[in-house]
Amino acid sequence: NAGVMQNPRHLVRRRGQEARLRCSPMKGHSHVYWYRQLPEEGLKFMVYLQKENIIDESGMPKERFSAEFPKEGPSILRIQQVVRGDSAAYFCASSPRPSSSYEQYFGPGTRLTVT
Amino acid sequence: QKEVEQNSGPLSVPEGAIASLNCTYSDRGSQSFFWYRQYSGKSPELIMFIYSNGDKEDGRFTAQLNKASQYVSLLIRDSQPSDSATYLCAVYGRRDRGSTLGRLYFGRGTQLTVWP
Numbered sequence: 001n002a003g004v005m006q007n008p009r010h011l012v013r014r015r016g017q018e019a020r021l022r023c024s025p026m027k028g029h030s031h032v033y034w035y036r037q038l039p040e041e042g043l044k045f046m047v048y049l050q051k052e053n054i055i056d057e058s059g060m061p062k063e064r065f066s067a068e069f070p071k072e073g074p075s076i077l078r079i080q081q082v083v084r085g086d087s088a089a090y091f092c093a094s095s096p097r098p099s100s101s102y103e104q105y106f107g108p109g110t111r112l113t114v115t
Numbered sequence: 116q117k118e119v120e121q122n123s124g125p126l127s128v129p130e131g132a133i134a135s136l137n138c139t140y141s142d143r144g145s146q147s148f149f150w151y152r153q154y155s156g157k158s159p160e161l162i163m164f165i166y167s168n169g170d171k172e173d174g175r176f177t178a179q180l181n182k183a184s185q186y187v188s189l190l191i192r193d194s195q196p197s198d199s200a201t202y203l204c205a206v207y208g209r210r211d212r213g214s215t216l217g218r219l220y221f222g223r224g225t226q227l228t229v230w231p
Contacts, residue, residue: 033219042119042203043159043221056216091158103149104219106158 002027004094004107005074012113019079019086021110025094032075033104034060034067037089049075082114117142119206121222130231134191138204138222141185145208146217148180148187153201153224163189194229201226 005024013019025032034046045059049069060067064082069075079086089111093104118141128134136150147166151159165171165178165187177190187206191198201224210216 035221040223042223043205043219045218045220048216048218056210056218058210059218098217103161103164105161106151109158 004029004092004105006092006107006110008110009108010111010113012115013082014115015083016081019082019112019114021077021079021090021092021112022074023077023092023094023107024074025092026096026105029094029096029105031095031098032069033093033095034075034077035091035093037091037109039088043091046077079112082112084114087112087114117206117208117220119204119220119222121202121204121225123223123225125226125228127228127230128194130194130196130229132194132229134194134198134227134229136189136191136202136204136225136227138187138189138206139185140187140204140206140208140220142206142208142220143182143185145182145185145206147207148178149205149207149219150176150178150189151203151205152198153203155201159203191227194227196229196231199228 032049035043037043047060047067048056064080066078089109091109092107095104120139150163153159163178165180171178175192179188203224204222205219
């Protein structure tokens, strides 16, 4: 059973470009969560999605960031007009049910570097 | 603002010793509690979860939960050098008072080093 997959693993973007991060949840999991981890900081929740629905985006900056989880294909976290402060590791996690009683499993992450 | 606090570390123990990692949380309504291990440059890996007060054992790992004290801990018995990593405490709690939405809140992690 394949785990959570993310790509690319490393992404370098110049300031002002767009970054597109992809996440495919574990088989049988329909709940996807995105987190950001800055150096020397903990994981911060960004957004929670189910297929075709954004359930909770309150952890995501209101400008430049968006997320989707279409009926077909992976979940995508999009960052427009990237700035140096966006440099971080972005992790996706999935669970089979809402996480009140189910664990979340993390993908390998995408490390974004903005130059 | 929900808070999850962990001993800042770093924690250093000799091989074969017991490593004790502690975590406190601020939201009394928190429902479930998780410990993740994160090796440098890697993603978090779930190692334990606990929902009820008391102890839960899995191999060399024991998670302990005390909801009255809002405290959760992880004990690693017979520590091995391969246990050297950052351990993240995560608490599932409500986003806001009265909200049905919840999320995982993570501590900053405790760095553990097990020396041979």
